[in-house]
Amino acid sequence: MTRRPAPLSDRLVIPGLQRILAGFNVLVYILVIINPHYGQWLELAPDKVLQGQIWRPLTGFLLPTVGDANAADLLSPLSLLFLFIKCQLLIMMGNALEAIWGAKKFNLLVLGTAASVTIATLLTYWINPDIGRLLGPTTSFNLYLVIFFSFASVLPNTEFRLFFVLPVKVKYLAMITGAFVLMTFTGHWLVLVHGLLSYSILLYLLLPELAASVKARHRRSTFERRVVESARNAQLTQGRTCSVCGTTEANSPQREFRVLDNGDDICMPCIEQQRDSEQN
Numbered sequence: 001m002t003r004r005p006a007p008l009s010d011r012l013v014i015p016g017l018q019r020i021l022a023g024f025n026v027l028v029y030i031l032v033i034i035n036p037h038y039g040q041w042l043e044l045a046p047d048k049v050l051q052g053q054i055w056r057p058l059t060g061f062l063l064p065t066v067g068d069a070n071a072a073d074l075l076s077p078l079s080l081l082f083l084f085i086k087c088q089l090l091i092m093m094g095n096a097l098e099a100i101w102g103a104k105k106f107n108l109l110v111l112g113t114a115a116s117v118t119i120a121t122l123l124t125y126w127i128n129p130d131i132g133r134l135l136g137p138t139t140s141f142n143l144y145l146v147i148f149f150s151f152a153s154v155l156p157n158t159e160f161r162l163f164f165v166l167p168v169k170v171k172y173l174a175m176i177t178g179a180f181v182l183m184t185f186t187g188h189w190l191v192l193v194h195g196l197l198s199y200s201i202l203l204y205l206l207l208p209e210l211a212a213s214v215k216a217r218h219r220r221s222t223f224e225r226r227v228v229e230s231a232r233n234a235q236l237t238q239g240r241t242c243s244v245c246g247t248t249e250a251n252s253p254q255r256e257f258r259v260l261d262n263g264d265d266i267c268m269p270c271i272e273q274q275r276d277s278e279q280n
Contacts (some may be wrong), residue, residue, distance in 0.1 A: 015103045017110055018147075019096020022087040028062040029083055033071045039063055042133075043137040044118065046125035057118040060140045090144065100154050105205065112201035113146045124190050131190050142198045145181065149174055153206055191244035232253040241265040 014020065031038050042062025045053075064074060064083065073079060098106045117139060125132025151158075152174035159167045185192040196203075241248045242258045243264035247255060256268045 011105050013104045016098075017103070017107055018091050018098065019243060021094070021110065022090045022141070024062050025064075025087055025090070026083070028059065029064050029074065030112050032064060033074050036071055040192040044121060044140050046121045046132045046136045047129070049118070049122065050125075051090045057114060060137065061114060061117075061143045061243045063137075063140065086144075090147065093147055097147070097229055098153060099148055109146065109201060109205060110143065113143050113198070117142050120194045128190055131188065135194050136193070139192060145177065146199065146202045149178065149202060150206065153209070207244065240265040 028038075028042065031042075040055065040094045042057050042059035043063055049056050050054045064079070089098075094106065097109070101109075121132060121139070124135055156169065156171035156174075160170055160173060162168045162173075181195070185195045227252045242257065243260070244266055247267050249255070249257070254265040258268065258271060260266055
């Protein structure tokens, strides 16, 4: 029996893409230290991409800084610590997303976002070259923000140590970061269009899950409300219930009830039975 070949989309999936991405971040970091001008050759410059420099849509997301970098600054302990944290977070969040979503969906998130940011930058450059040149190099970090927002949506209660001390849930960090991102969209309508296109893959993947989550919460709240209403209606239908024998007004409408000091109801036969037991 011959085995059917896997679909082409499955064969093109790159497992462990987050580790490959982190490795290239370190490689480009070393290259920029060797020659700070490499930043200008690798950044996402739309005019250079249209001239045939097709490596820029990939290398532009790997640069440690925008424009020329100072080798001494890149070799400082703070910069090296930032690189280490960036790669560790990238691998950690990527591993979590790949485990939950699968490698295929995570590949779509990373590669699709890289493509959408590039398309958004080229479109912006075609409409307004000045804004396009500005947005290309400065928005390459959108790829990492997309991974961060995806992680926050999947595991919102994960805690990060802010400044290595203060534990903060990632969902709150995502809210604050998202607010700053939205603020950048208000400067020019082209910036808004560029942002929507850049985050289009994220919206495509998360909006259905968000809608399903909202529907699930609505169904759960509706069910809980109906349960409470049913219990209240049942209590109103039964009337008063004896806390000792469980007799209700519905079962024994002729029976009289009294209220105890603790607020519970008790029927007269149970009261008389308690009095008789006390006297004996």
